[in-house]
Amino acid sequence: MNQLSSQPEESTFQILTPEGRGAVASLEVTGDLDILNRFFEAANGKPVQDQPVDRIAYGTWNEEDLVIVRTSASTAEIHCHGGHTAVHRIAEQLCQSGIREYVVPLPSELSFEEEFDRLLQLATTRQTAHWLLRQRHLFTAAIQQLEQLSISERRQTAQAMLQWSGFGLHLTQPWKVVLCGHPNVGKSTLMNALVGYGRSVVFDQPGTTRDVVTASTALEGWPIEFADTAGLRETSDQLEALGVGKAQKVIEQADLAIVVMDATSGMTKADETLISHQSEPLVVWNKSDLLDGTADVLNGLSISAQTGDGVNELAKAIAQRLIPELPNEDQPVPVSQRQQEFLRQLLTGA
Structure with missing residues (x-):
């Protein structure tokens, strides 16, 4: 017997829809469909490999709604929200699980x-x-x-x-920058100041931002996608807790995390913990306009998102951190x- 024929076929996936905006994005997975059960929970409770062929299976993928269609014993299609973020998040998770992306050969x-x-x-x-x-x-x-x-x-x-490679990929995919921090430090006001228009809702009550809000712009000629996240804190509010969970996922996937702190409060233990959990964050002290004197901005930038003071310097610092050399x-x-x-x-x- 040929020993090679007894070895399991390698699992692969490919993105079926082209880059760009759209209502739905699709991926196809070939091989061991059992791996998909790590992420997908069908509404009918059945694992992917037990779903009827060519029948739509509604469910959630890490709390995100989508559908899976098993097209054969070893192939399945994943249909999720359109656009770049959702489909590439799924692709990244498949890669981390050992499923290789199928690459169409380029022979010449x-x-x-x-x-x-x-x-x-x-x-x-x-x-x-x-x-x-x-x-x-x-x-x-x-x-x-x-x-x-x-x-x-x-x-x-x-x-x-x-x-x-990283620089090359970002010529068609924006660098992802996330604004994180504790509630009411001015993250939403800062994102609006950076992108130049009111994308995030601003209110002085902590916990206003419940979901991840994104906005695209360009800094120094480079495409940037900012993400305004829910304030990071322990909360008994179920809706706010979901926002905090989403914020933590976005932070992990970002190219750069900006930790926003309240200059009027100074460094707190919670701030120190948040900074220590990030990989080379850019620290920003906001609300400098509310200080009587000069803020202690050791290892950080002093800005006022409300007045715009220091925002241009922050934009240049972001571009320098993302593209330190060409x-x-x-x-x-x-x-x-x-x-x-x-x-x-x-x-x-x-």
């Missing part, structure tokens, strides 16, 4: 050029469009030249390109998951 430099043409449509600022246009030539030319290199040189080149002008950069996967295969292949 022409295929990469066609992909760049498609990705250019997703550029939201002139600066990101400029970088994509430049990489359209640099990256495709570098791939073509790889054939002339030795195996060791090819791997070194691929590794150098992969070092800029690739050299002649450095090829992968700008999609597919391009990164192609380069990783060069590292592991002959």
Whole structure:
């Protein structure tokens, strides 16, 4: 008997819907469907592998409403809310569970050029469009030249390109910045000041923000998606507690966390705990306009979201933290998951 035939088939997934806004986004999972039960709870109580084929199964995925349709014994489609955030959150969770994203091979430099043409449509600022246009030539030319290199040189080149993967992906996907802090420190007012319009509801009662509110803008020419979250505190209010839970998830997935504190109250034990739980947060002391003298802003920025004082400096600091340096002008950069996967295969292949 062929031993390879007894090995379980690797589970994979792929995103079926294109990038961009839409009412519904879809993914397809192939392989061991039992893994989906870690996240999905059907309304009828049945596991995914026991759902009837081609029948819609309503349920929740980590408290988010969606539907799953089992299309065969080893394939299922996931249909969730449209847009970038929901579908890529599910994709990330699938990857963390060991399900590999299926990558359509790109066999020639022409295929990469066609992909760049498609990705250019997703550029939201002139600066990101400029970088994509430049990489359209640099990256495709570098791939073509790889054939002339030795195996060791090819791997070194691929590794150098992969070092800029994060920057490349954000040319079509905004950097995610979350405003977090305890209730009534001015997070909502600050987000409105940063994006330039009233996206978040502002009220002086703690706990006003119950859900995660997002808004997109550009800082220094780079696309940024801000998230205003519920104030982090223990609460007996069930609705507010759900908001706090969502806030903690968003914080974990952000590229940068801004910890907002009340300059009139000074550093508290709760503030120290919150800062210690973040990975290199940007600390901001808000309400500086309410102080008689100079605030103690050690290891932080002093601002007033209400008057706008210090907000421009904060915007520059955010851009500097997210993009501390840029690739050299002649450095090829992968700008999609597919391009990164192609380069990783060069590292592991002959």
